[in-house]
Amino acid sequence: MRDQVLGVGSWVLVGKGIFDMRKIWVVAKMSLLENSRKQVFHVLCLVMLALIASSMLLSIFTEGVRLKILKDICMTSILFGGSALAIALGSMGIPNDVESRTIYPIFARPISRSQYITGKFLGTMLTVFLGVLAMTIVFAALIASFNGGFDPYLLLAVAFTLLEVCIVAAIATTISVFASPAVTAAFTFMIYICGTIKIGYFGGMIERTADGISKSLFGVIYHILPNLECFNLKASLVHHDPVPASYLAQVAVYGLCYSAFVLFIGMVKFGRREV
Amino acid sequence: MAFMLGVLLAGVAAWAEDGERLAGHHWEGTEYIGEIRLQIGLMAIISCTMLAGYYLRRVLKNRNER
Numbered sequence: 001m002r003d004q005v006l007g008v009g010s011w012v013l014v015g016k017g018i019f020d021m022r023k024i025w026v027v028a029k030m031s032l033l034e035n036s037r038k039q040v041f042h043v044l045c046l047v048m049l050a051l052i053a054s055s056m057l058l059s060i061f062t063e064g065v066r067l068k069i070l071k072d073i074c075m076t077s078i079l080f081g082g083s084a085l086a087i088a089l090g091s092m093g094i095p096n097d098v099e100s101r102t103i104y105p106i107f108a109r110p111i112s113r114s115q116y117i118t119g120k121f122l123g124t125m126l127t128v129f130l131g132v133l134a135m136t137i138v139f140a141a142l143i144a145s146f147n148g149g150f151d152p153y154l155l156l157a158v159a160f161t162l163l164e165v166c167i168v169a170a171i172a173t174t175i176s177v178f179a180s181p182a183v184t185a186a187f188t189f190m191i192y193i194c195g196t197i198k199i200g201y202f203g204g205m206i207e208r209t210a211d212g213i214s215k216s217l218f219g220v221i222y223h224i225l226p227n228l229e230c231f232n233l234k235a236s237l238v239h240h241d242p243v244p245a246s247y248l249a250q251v252a253v254y255g256l257c258y259s260a261f262v263l264f265i266g267m268v269k270f271g272r273r274e275v
Numbered sequence: 276m277a278f279m280l281g282v283l284l285a286g287v288a289a290w291a292e293d294g295e296r297l298a299g300h301h302w303e304g305t306e307y308i309g310e311i312r313l314q315i316g317l318m319a320i321i322s323c324t325m326l327a328g329y330y331l332r333r334v335l336k337n338r339n340e341r
Contacts, residue, residue, distance in 0.1 A: 199306050223310075223317060230307045235300055247302045254311045261318045268325075 031123020048081035074139040082165040090172025091184035157237040163255035164231035170259040174266030195228035
């Protein structure tokens with residue numbers, strides 16, 4: 001038994017099995033190249049960059065208010081742009097590979113289905129990261145032009161936005177395993193909206209619901225939905241309010257665990273699917 | 276489907292937001308962090324159950340093969 005445990009430990013540590021990063025990286029690199037050539041990536045990045053750059057036109061407001069509104073608009077653009085990219089790219093990757101039959105030469109190589117899903121997700125996240133990075137650079141330059149320096153709260157807010165986008169990408173990748181791109185995009189968008197208003201709206205809704213069956217149905221949905229609002233640190237960036245480190249650590253662990261869990265479900269589902 | 280059923284069965288009073296309960300930043304209240312902890316716990320329980328089920332199935336399969 002001890003030998004078995006040690007064997008599994010070394011198997012994971014040396015990067016073999018489903019965590020073989022070399023194989024995952026091959027799929028991720030291929031996915032990144034494929035995604036970066038897609039029109040939707042270029043269009044969304046350009047629209048969001050134009051929106052962030054146009055925040056310079058907020059000259060009707062006074063100095064302090066202008067900076068706050070600039071941060072508000074730019075963070076919303078980064079979050080919306082990142083999520084839209086994750087939904088668009090995550091929902092198209094696997095169904096397109098199956099439809100164009102490019103998945104067969106991949107599986108002819110010693111790459112497992114779990115490695116393929118993880119690689120696809122990683123490729124989507126790398127593409128989204130590139131888009132968000134471009135938006136963040138423009139945003140940081142705008143803040144510097146108004147403020148005269150770099151705002152350290154910006155990095156924290158963007159990092160947690162990326163964690164939120166990571167959950168959205170994982171959901172899109174998992175749903176795309178068994179649904180068409182259009183259905184995946186619509187369903188992921190619904191989950192994204194519901195996850196954002198989860199505590200603020202659904203929490204109150206459950207408390208006020210009188211019917212028992214209805215209450216339990218809402219309760220199930222409530223606990224399944226991701227808690228996306230907790231990644232929103234826009235208020236901290238705008239007002240420079242400090243956020244407790246313990247809260248940040250727990251939210252970061254939650255983001256990683258939720259993404260891994262959703263991907264795990266996708267792997268199980270994809271493992272049983274006929275391709 | 277669960278959401279549609281829930282909406283159909285719920286009373287009209289369900290459609291209202293409780294703003295006062297969530298006044299202030301989300302990192303100051305207990306609502307958000309409590310839900311995060313609960314979901315992490317639920318995910319851990321589900322993952323452990325799935326892994327235990329997988330391990331048991333493998334053990335039973337190996338025993339039957341022998």
